[in-house]
Amino acid sequence: MASSTTFPQALSTMARNTALLAGTALAAGTALVGYGMYETQKFGLRRETLPLLPQGSNDIRILHLSDIHMVPGQQLKRRWLHELAELRPDFVINTGDNLSHPRGIPALLEALGPLMQFPGAFVPGSNCYFAPQLKNPFRYLKRSRTTPRNPAEKALPYEQMHRAFGAAGWVNMTNRNLSVPLNGIRLDLSGVDDPHLDRDSFAGWPAGSASALRAPHVKIALTHAPYQRVLDAFTGSGAEIIFAGHTHGGQVCIPGYGALVTNCDLPTWRARGLTEWEFEGRSVPLNVSAGIGNSRFVPIRIACPPEAVLVTLTAATN
Template sequence: MTVDSPRSANPWLIGLGAVGVAGLGCVAYGALVERNWFTVRYESLAILPKGSEPFRVLHLSDIHLNLGQRRKTEWLQRLAELKPDLVVNTGDNLTHPEAIDPLLDALKPLMQFPGVFVPGSNDYYAPRFKNPASYLAGPSQLSKKRNPLKLDTERMHAGFGARGWVNLTNRNQSMVLKGIRFDFSGVDDPHLKRERYAGWPKGTTDQDSSPHLKVAVAHAPYQRVLDHFTEDGADLLLAGHTHGGQLCIPGYGALVSNCDLPTWRAKGLNDWESGGRTTPVNVSGGIGTSRFAPIRFACRPEAVVLELHPK
């Protein structure tokens, strides 16, 4: 009796199968591992007035807190161990309408330190499901076809303010911290085109000649915003929004920035030049994700510590 030899498997099918398995593995890794693999990025800048003591800024952005996120909550609470001199929150704190109280609880240990904040779009409106591929076509937009689900922004901001954090939504404010005068100027979310420039705080007639640091704060780092603050003399600009690209290619980086910022600037500390001036800009890769896209790949969730030193 003869036995027929089995047919050779189609190499194309084998290849497609391998790609499919690898893709599923990447999705599982990004959803189950990396999105909860929190890290702290450290940067150093010599921008303080001469003779100043070193100063530590903790930059938080895009927390996107959902219900039941125990690991994220505990990690946020442990950040208080870094003992920052200032906390800067650049918005998009929520991804669920009922997450305001859990958010305030998660940030409570950090609210013993001075802080400032501006909102992002997901502090005003809850996210809705959308095709992830749409991000490749350009920055996301608020749907005009469906009524957006509004969040209780005022209650969240009141919770921040009750613990001493300063609201910089289209406002400016001066604060003296560790003997250094900080002049802050913040804007509402440029992604929603809500920014209105308040300029820098006005004080004494010799305020520009006395030692100080001008810090600009925004959620989304659109080029028009970076241009404005750079040309207006900012010494430092802090923003978020991009999620660092969220799904990145190892060795290449972000595919999108969800704004008009070049993708190679989607995360990190870089110099921005405009009008003959240069300002260091830190774009946070963010801490969370939308609850409808709970995955990160080659882009760990991060908080940023900026160690500031005298010039």
């Protein structure tokens, strides 16, 4: 006669299976976090080419940096940023969130030193003004709106950083416009303060002489967070290319699907890369950087490695 399993034996088997499943899930979770931490160090360069310049113009190579989130001691990031200077860009655009630590400015300026030899422009992000805080990571998965900061949050000495950028020749485009001559082309720049803090105020485009529009020029817009209201304002006013960051490319992505969130109202399929933004019949290239760093409280990236972007503006063929 076959023996039957007793109730205590069944409970014991269930307990073993549950423990096995829990152990497997823990091991998988640990491995995933470990890989996510490893991917934060897989720095790469994305290259894009856009025919936006007048016929006969020489190329202009723009290096786009965003979301560096510098922390003291990040030597691999420092060395990689130094290596980017070997590209010899014509212009550097920095779209903010440079810090992730109250004492990160010396490390940031040392890391950017070689790149600050080239002309450039910048706009700030929230982590230029305020140090990141430890928060529930699941809040990041909620649909984000603009978030005015709590005055009690840790303010960062961003003025020191901006003075160093300015001393190197990088122009501050916070809610302002400015023209910069470069390689026989006039770069008409317009930038806004961080829309994620609801500080943006579009200043329009630089006003020049009566013949200014006939001179070779290109209109370049800068923002940290690519909120739709800002992209619409840039596009409707005549921008020819828009640079943005903030999204971290989604930071945690699903292979084959992409980003789950953008931390703003930008559609997730635009979380990183070069796309076309359309508004009122106009279409403008929008370059959203996946960023170079991450908050020190969420030190992982999954299926979304860090990047800088080299955008080459070339002459239109016809």
